[in-house]
Structures are given as structure tokens and as C-alpha cells.
Amino acid sequence: MWRDIRLVAWKERLQTMANKEIMIGVVILPVIYGIMFPLTAPMLSPDKNPALPLLLMLVAALISSIETVYAFAGEREANTLPTLLTTRLSDSALVLGKSLFAVTLGAISYISTILIYIISYNLLARPAGSPIFIFQDNLPLLLVYLLMPMAFCLFSTSIGMLISTKIKNTKMGAGLSTLPELPFIGLVAWVIFGNPLNIPLMLSYTIIGGGLAILGIAIFLATIGMFSREKMVLR
Amino acid sequence: MTNETAINVENLKRFYGKFEAVSGITFNVKKGSVFGFLGPNGAGKTTTLYVLTGLLKPNAGSVKVLGLDPGSDGSELRSRIGCLLEEPGIYDTMTLYENLLFFGRAQNMNEKKIRERIKDELEFFSLSDYSKKRCATLSKGMRQKAALARAMLCEPEILFLDEPTANLDPVSSAGFRDLILELARKRGATVFLNTHRLDEAQRVCDSVAIIKSGKILACGTVEELRKNSGKHSVVVTAKNISKEIASKVTGDLGRLSRTDGDFLYYELSSEERIPILIQKLVAEGALIYEVRQEKLSLEDIFIELVEENNVA
Numbered sequence: 314m315w316r317d318i319r320l321v322a323w324k325e326r327l328q329t330m331a332n333k334e335i336m337i338g339v340v341i342l343p344v345i346y347g348i349m350f351p352l353t354a355p356m357l358s359p360d361k362n363p364a365l366p367l368l369l370m371l372v373a374a375l376i377s378s379i380e381t382v383y384a385f386a387g388e389r390e391a392n393t394l395p396t397l398l399t400t401r402l403s404d405s406a407l408v409l410g411k412s413l414f415a416v417t418l419g420a421i422s423y424i425s426t427i428l429i430y431i432i433s434y435n436l437l438a439r440p441a442g443s444p445i446f447i448f449q450d451n452l453p454l455l456l457v458y459l460l461m462p463m464a465f466c467l468f469s470t471s472i473g474m475l476i477s478t479k480i481k482n483t484k485m486g487a488g489l490s491t492l493p494e495l496p497f498i499g500l501v502a503w504v505i506f507g508n509p510l511n512i513p514l515m516l517s518y519t520i521i522g523g524g525l526a527i528l529g530i531a532i533f534l535a536t537i538g539m540f541s542r543e544k545m546v547l548r
Numbered sequence: 549m550t551n552e553t554a555i556n557v558e559n560l561k562r563f564y565g566k567f568e569a570v571s572g573i574t575f576n577v578k579k580g581s582v583f584g585f586l587g588p589n590g591a592g593k594t595t596t597l598y599v600l601t602g603l604l605k606p607n608a609g610s611v612k613v614l615g616l617d618p619g620s621d622g623s624e625l626r627s628r629i630g631c632l633l634e635e636p637g638i639y640d641t642m643t644l645y646e647n648l649l650f651f652g653r654a655q656n657m658n659e660k661k662i663r664e665r666i667k668d669e670l671e672f673f674s675l676s677d678y679s680k681k682r683c684a685t686l687s688k689g690m691r692q693k694a695a696l697a698r699a700m701l702c703e704p705e706i707l708f709l710d711e712p713t714a715n716l717d718p719v720s721s722a723g724f725r726d727l728i729l730e731l732a733r734k735r736g737a738t739v740f741l742n743t744h745r746l747d748e749a750q751r752v753c754d755s756v757a758i759i760k761s762g763k764i765l766a767c768g769t770v771e772e773l774r775k776n777s778g779k780h781s782v783v784v785t786a787k788n789i790s791k792e793i794a795s796k797v798t799g800d801l802g803r804l805s806r807t808d809g810d811f812l813y814y815e816l817s818s819e820e821r822i823p824i825l826i827q828k829l830v831a832e833g834a835l836i837y838e839v840r841q842e843k844l845s846l847e848d849i850f851i852e853l854v855e856e857n858n859v860a
Contacts (some may be wrong), residue, residue: 317654320650320653320654323650324639324642324650327639327641327642327646327650328639328641328642331641331642331682332641391639391640392635392637393635393637393638393639395598395603395633395635395637396631396633396635396636396637396638396695397637398603399601399603399626399629399631399633399708400626400651400654400655401623401624401626401627401654401655401656402654403623542602542603542622543603543604543605546598546603546604547564547604
């Protein structure tokens, strides 16, 4: 099973590397976010700027969404889907393989964003005397910056994958796969800013990150459960 | 070809909503044979092929492919078959080699075997020079060959082909037909060929089924279909006889369909009536130079069956 998942992910990688639309996004988004934020939001502590991880995780979410739109809808448009479905590969391997690559791509983009962010911050916005490594005094913050977007990436991929199995073409998917995630970003922002649960910020991030990851896994399982070769062929 | 059955279909029905695409069809395909599934567009050919490969579920009836139920044993069945559907289904942004590597791995072949088989297939289809090229750069004919190479990669026991020459020029089509025959004869694969190209089917198929509006109109070898059609064409080269007398002598033997100089074209209801016709012509003073039995083409049989079905 793991071999098949990796195989599908490998195929997705080869296809995506040749897809200019996606690759432009993968390169441009981290550059824009990584350079723009140190200039516009130099206060890096979540206590002072708690929305920053939320904004940065948009990169991962957007990249994963773009990739997942192409997962099945793209295959349908290219007339490769029926042939793919006549292979031995199981429904789970197809869904999880495509998802694995989308999550990986989102993660790579996000980590690139963070690296560009740190470099840009040091070059453009670091106040004199403050540490070069922005997480030096706050390692839990580093965890928030690493894990929270990953959880959201998993979540956005799961939604994108569910939608990709249900739609006819990538045009339909482009809007549909991103829009459902926006209310969740709003929800996360409300919990962080409004602090309605009256709990510490780091704990809020942990609960929300864990919740998103669990929700993402549940959506994956539902997508696999609802996956039907017959419907995929007839749609 | 053996007497073992590769595909067994009994009373298969498949609906799309209320529309009955396949209406209770029954047929068998022998192992190692080339089976032609013939019919006009919209006859139910692709639907049947999709049911056989487990992509669609039947609404009624039973289907066994290599002794397996495509619905419940889909994964195992799909590891033993190769498919070339209406579209080549190869990834344009990947190279030909990458495409073959992916599908070989997808069929659970071991890595060494995949690489050996890719080399063999590329040589067999004269595609070795294109292995590192992206498939988007290949011509239609080459893409079709590449798709067939992909379908044959895992040495399938059954090869399903859906209109494989639909997008090809006549020269490529002829080459493709030769390939299909070679695959069946040399490699012993069973070939299930969906086509509406009757000349192609007549050349390569051991047996055929003719389907229209979801119903099988006839099934068997081309020779069996000829016999069952009840028509025997005879061309008599004769002198010293008028068209009127040539027509009159037939009586209830059949009919004179047309004449062309000394050539008299008769359609008789059985082979046994040929000598009786000749005797009658001689009795009328005709000088017979040649009697030639013309075999009905698959196209003649097909058109007759489809027209009969339209009338019905």
C-alpha cells in the first residue's frame, strides 16, 4: 500500500514539475509572502502579531489547493482518468498518493516562505540588537510556525481532494477548493484574537492545529469511503 | 487459441438512469482468440467494455473475466489485463519512458522486469528513439503505439482495445492491425476489440458479436455469420442468354440481383441451389464460362442485420 501511495505521489511530482501554472505559484507565493511580511508586519511575536502564522499558512493552503484541483479533475480533462482507473491501484492509494504530493508541495512552499521570511527580515526589517534567528527566544513559537500551517495544509488538501473527486473540470475546482477554507481561517483568527475560550495563545494554536489535522484526516477517510470508480468514469 | 473461456457474459444489463444501454447480452470469448465487438456508435460497446474491466457495475446478469467477477475482484482482475481505451490515456507532460515505468509499477511488476519489458516493448513498437521524449511531442500514431505498449507491458492475459484505430491514418491503421494479430498469435493474449471498422474486424478477428442498441444481433465466427445470413452470392459468367431469361430461371431459388455484361450476379438462399441454377441456365441454352461463389463480407452481414433490426 505504501509503495503504491509513493508511486502515485511520484507520478504527480513528474506531472506537476511540468505544469507551469502550478510551478509559478509554488515559486511566486513564497517570494511574495516571504518578502512582503517582514516589511509590513515586522513585529514577529504572536503576542504582538498573532495573525502572522495564519497569514503564512495561507501559502501552504493555496499551493495544496491548486495542486489538489488537478488531482482528479485534471486527469479527467486530460482523458487519462479512465486508463488510470483500469490499473490495479486501489482507491486509497490513488487518493492518498495524490494527497501526499499535494501536502508535500504545500510544506515545501511554506518552508521556503519561512526561510525567505527570515532572510528578508534580517536584511530589511530587523531592529538593531534583536536576534538574527527570529525564534531564538521563543522556541514554542517555532513549533507554532512549523506545525500549524502543516495541519492547515493537511486540512486544505483533504477538502481539495474531496472536491476534486466530485467536479468535472479544474475551472470549477479552482474556486471551490479554496473557498471552503476561508471560513476556517476566520474561525482560527477569531479564536486567536477574540480568545473566547480564555486560554493561553500557544494552547489555542495547539488545540486548533490538532483539530484541523484530525478534521483533515476525517475528510480523507470520507473521500476514500465515497470514492467510486463508476462515478469517476460517468461524471 | 484454446477451448477455455476467457470472458463469460450472461444476460448483462446496464442502465444509465432509465436508458438501457446494454439489454441482456450473452456471449463468450475463448482464451487466445481475437474477439471483435462490433456496432455503430452508441450501440453499447464501450459500456460493455467498462463493465468487463470493472469500471462500471452491471445492473443485472453475470460477468466473469478470467474466472473473476470484475465488480468484487476488480483489483486482482486489473492486474492481469491491459486496456487501451478510446483515448490513449498517456501523460503528455511525462516522457514515454516515465509513462511506461509508472504503469509497470502500477501493475506491481518488479523493477528489473519492468525495465526489461520497457526495453522489449519500445523495440517491438519501434519507439526506442522516443523514450526520453515527452509524450505531448509524439504524433497521434506514436501515441497510440505508446498506449498499446503500455497496455501490453505487464504481459496481460486479456487485452481490451476500444476503437484502437479511430484516430489513425490508413497506413498506421494497417500497421496496427498487424500488431494486434502479432500480439495474439505470438504472445497468446486474448484480445477484446471494440470497433465499428468492419474491414478491420474481418481481417483480425477469430469471432465477432454484432451489437446494436444494446442488443446482440449475431455472434460467432465470420463464416458462421455468413451461413446464418441465409444468403449466397454467385457470379455466373455466361453468354447466349438474355437478362430476362437469366432472371426468370431463378424461380424460387433466389434472385438475379444485377448484371454487368456477361456477368450475372445471383443471390441464392442456400449453397445447394447453385448446381440447380446452373442446370436451368444450361437448359435455356446459356454457355457457362465460369461460376464463382462470392463470400459475403462482414460489412454486408452487418448492414443486413442492422437494417433487419431497424425494420423490426
